[in-house]
Amino acid sequence: MNNPTNDSLYSAPVAAWLAEGQSSQRDMLESLQALKGKSDEPFDVIASHRHNRPEIFEFADVMYYEPSEAAIENDTQETSETVMPRWQFVLEHAKTNNVKVILTGRNGIDYETHREKFNAAGIRLLTGATSVAALxxxxxxxxxxxxxxxxxxPVADAWRFDNTAELEALLAEHGHQPLCVKPVVGIFAQGFWRLDSGKECGEHYDSFEHLYFTEEKKINTAQFVNAYASSQMVHERPIPMLLMPYLSxxxxxxxxxxxxxxxxxxxxxxxxxxxxxxxxxxxxxxxxxxxxxxxxxxxxxxxxxxxxxxxxxxxxxxxxxxxxxxxxxxxxxxxxxxxxxxxxxxxxxxxxxxxxxxxxxxxxxxxxxxxxxxxxxxx
CATH class of the missing domain: 3.30.470.20 (ATP-grasp fold, B domain)
Structure with a gap:
């Protein structure tokens, strides 16, 4: 970038910032670079992530490492430098980089809690909604x-269960139809399973088939109930789940x-x-x-x-x-x-x-x- 002799005539380009995302950050940065290449107005592309991700940062004009949760949690008064919360770290660097818009990616609620500070800095904050309650x-x-x-x-029906007794009661009420389960909170289909009671195929099910064709995400209903009831993980860290009709x-x-x-x-x-x-x-x-x-x-x-x-x-x-x-x-x-x-x-x-x-x-x-x-x- 050229350094103009008269700073009063120079206006730094605006910037767009993509914070750490779930899976599409690299593709979006590449799209922004393509947009930059065909735009008459200059702008910078900034990216941040907790980890060393050179395949993501290669599409950024400027990159930052976001503070990790572990670093923030372990921060004490004995450290020589206080670790900023993620939102504050991003905000402070955004101010110095003339950032006009920030897409927060995977940590939207962290940023949304402090929306007014981004607004005051003239930064368009994109979290997916405009309130913590909505997120x-x-x-x-x-x-x-x-x-x-x-x-x-129109929405898929769902019935919440927090323990085995509630699950069994729901199955007794709704078990006449194809069903599936998934966590109340989760991403990437983690914890999603179709329940196979045998009713769809003449009271016959094959547990090994379920294990073999894992992409079908099917499990025998009784085996799911037994696994859920016997889980040490669920006992130590209860996981609210949903029972739902399986839509065909x-x-x-x-x-x-x-x-x-x-x-x-x-x-x-x-x-x-x-x-x-x-x-x-x-x-x-x-x-x-x-x-x-x-x-x-x-x-x-x-x-x-x-x-x-x-x-x-x-x-x-x-x-x-x-x-x-x-x-x-x-x-x-x-x-x-x-x-x-x-x-x-x-x-x-x-x-x-x-x-x-x-x-x-x-x-x-x-x-x-x-x-x-x-x-x-x-x-």
Whole structure:
């Protein structure tokens, strides 16, 4: 960067900051670099992470290591330098880098608690919503379901259980239908299982088949109950769970650029085998648009829906952060990362959903494995 002789005539470029995410940080940074390459207005791309992630940082103009939870928890008055909380660390460096917009990634509530400080610094904070209460209701899948019902949004039913007795009572009441279980709070389908009572296949089930074809995520109902009841982990750290009807229809993932509950752009995806089908499914979005409004979603979020036996699309959950597949959207003609950040950085006018839809060309995408060298072997 040139150093102008007259500082009064020089204005440092604005910057966009992507904090540590779950799985899409690298793809989004790459999209921002592509946007930067075709923009008439300069801007910097900043990334941060707790760990050494050179494959992520390679797409950043500036990078920072976020304070880890362990460092913050172990910080004492005896240390020579106090470890800042993550939100404060990011805020202080954002001020010195002329950051205009921050997408918080995986730690949204940490930042959301201090939204007013980011506002005071003139920084557009994107956490997925605009209040801690909204983020907490999104994370808690049981509270999320109840709020959907309050807004008359079609949602997958769920019944919470906190112990074996409650689970057995629910199975006695609802066991006449295909069922599944998942944690009240969780990501990446951790803890999700379809329950196999044998009723779908003539009172026959094969436990080894469940173990062999793990991608089916099926387990015999009695074995699940026994494992749950006998778990030392659950005994020491109770895990609230949900029992739910298993919906048989097509599942969709929807990537959404939104602002204060308004959908600005969105792309729907569904998967058959290894192929992702990218486009804009109006029947799915009829459920998603009021959902985004009801929860006041703000930033780039992802939604999962699934159709029931009658073809009605029902909401499964909102993730208050970009999905791992948001990079796929670039193949459609509408890169959602660029659509959102070009607006928030002031490079373009506010997108409209109708105009965004016109840019989408339906396509099919197959993900491929790639490798990135991160360092030389130790001598």
């Amino acid at each position: 907490e209701s999104i994370d808690d899948k049981f509270a999320f379901m109840q709020q959907c019902h309050q807004h008359n949004i 229809g097509q599942e969709y993932s929807i990537d959404v650029v939104c602002e204060y509950g308004e959908v600005l752009a969105a792309i729907t995806r569904h998967k058959t085998g290894k192929i992702q089908h990218i486009g804009y499914e109006h029947s799915v979005m009829e459920v998603v648009i009021p959902l985004i409004k009801a929860f006041g979603c703000d930033g780039i979020v992802s939604v999962q829906t699934k159709a029931d036996d009658d073809g009605q699309h029902r909401v499964l959950e909102i993730n208050s952060r970009p999905s791992g597949g948001i990079g796929y959207t670039s193949h459609s003609g509408l890169d959602l990362t660029q659509a959102g950040f070009s607006y928030w950085l002031g490079l373009t006018d506010k997108p409209s959903l109708d105009a965004s839809i016109q840019k989408i060309t339906a396509c099919q995408v197959r993900s491929i494995m790639m490798s990135v060298k991160i360092e030389d072997a130790a001598e």
